[in-house]
Amino acid sequence: MVKVIIVVPVFNESAVIYKVLKAIPKKINGVSKIDVIVVNDGSTDKSQFEVERAGFSTVEHVINRGLGAAIKTGIAYARAKKADIMVTFDGDGQHNPSDIEKIISPIVQKKADLVIGSRFKKLKKAPLDRYFLNWFANFITLLLYGVATTDSQSGLRAFSKKALNLIDFKGERMDFSSEILLEAKRNNFKKAEVPIKAIYTEYSRKKGQKNSNAIPTFARFLVRLLR
Numbered sequence: 703m704v705k706v707i708i709v710v711p712v713f714n715e716s717a718v719i720y721k722v723l724k725a726i727p728k729k730i731n732g733v734s735k736i737d738v739i740v741v742n743d744g745s746t747d748k749s750q751f752e753v754e755r756a757g758f759s760t761v762e763h764v765i766n767r768g769l770g771a772a773i774k775t776g777i778a779y780a781r782a783k784k785a786d787i788m789v790t791f792d793g794d795g796q797h798n799p800s801d802i803e804k805i806i807s808p809i810v811q812k813k814a815d816l817v818i819g820s821r822f823k824k825l826k827k828a829p830l831d832r833y834f835l836n837w838f839a840n841f842i843t844l845l846l847y848g849v850a851t852t853d854s855q856s857g858l859r860a861f862s863k864k865a866l867n868l869i870d871f872k873g874e875r876m877d878f879s880s881e882i883l884l885e886a887k888r889n890n891f892k893k894a895e896v897p898i899k900a901i902y903t904e905y906s907r908k909k910g911q912k913n914s915n916a917i918p919t920f921a922r923f924l925v926r927l928l929r
Contacts, residue, residue, distance in 0.1 A: 709776030770878030815891035819858030
């Protein structure tokens with residue numbers, strides 16, 4: 703019996719979140735139960751209404767604390783519910799729901815503890831700025847943490863029960879994504895990457911990682927490493 707909890711972090715996604723949630727699969731091969739939890743990270747629009755209209759449960763932050771904080775809340779929820787696998791799935795419509803089965807498969811088969819859904823592993827087409835932003839983040843992750851990856855900032859990931867129980871990251875903003883990879887290295891997790899499809903729309907590009915965030919994110923990496 704394999705229980706999967708899908709964590710969807712949301713901050714002001716009222717325009718798309720209903721459609722995103724309704725597209726999440728209700729059945730996945732090798733999985734006996736799927737639970738979807740939305741972490742509403744202090745949204746000030748109608749995101750909460752749209753989530754409830756779609757028929758999903760939420761854990762709410764009173765204020766916007768950041769994507770990393772939302773994932774921490776999701777991890778705490780998954781631990782409390784004794785999940786076998788936790789998946790993170792962005793709420794902005796960038797991910798293809800059919801890729802969820804692909805990223806949990808290595809864990810179901812006991813081949814991995816952490817699986818990254820890589821938008822760039824078999825790159826066919828991506829906006830040039832997104833390609834270089836990802837390359838920069840991957841380079842910094844390798845330089846500071848000694849971890850090689852093709853998509854350090856991917857929002858589509860899967861964690862085994864072992865990873866859920868051991869992972870402990872400090873970052874509450876975008877820098878947490880690279881810190882997760884450092885945690886994988888520290889805890890000797892089996893890590894895998896599987897290619898996924900990124901859905902780039904004008905909306906998802908506006909909601910995703912900003913090019914201007916690259917330097918502040920790098921600074922947070924460096925400060926945390928030197929502590």
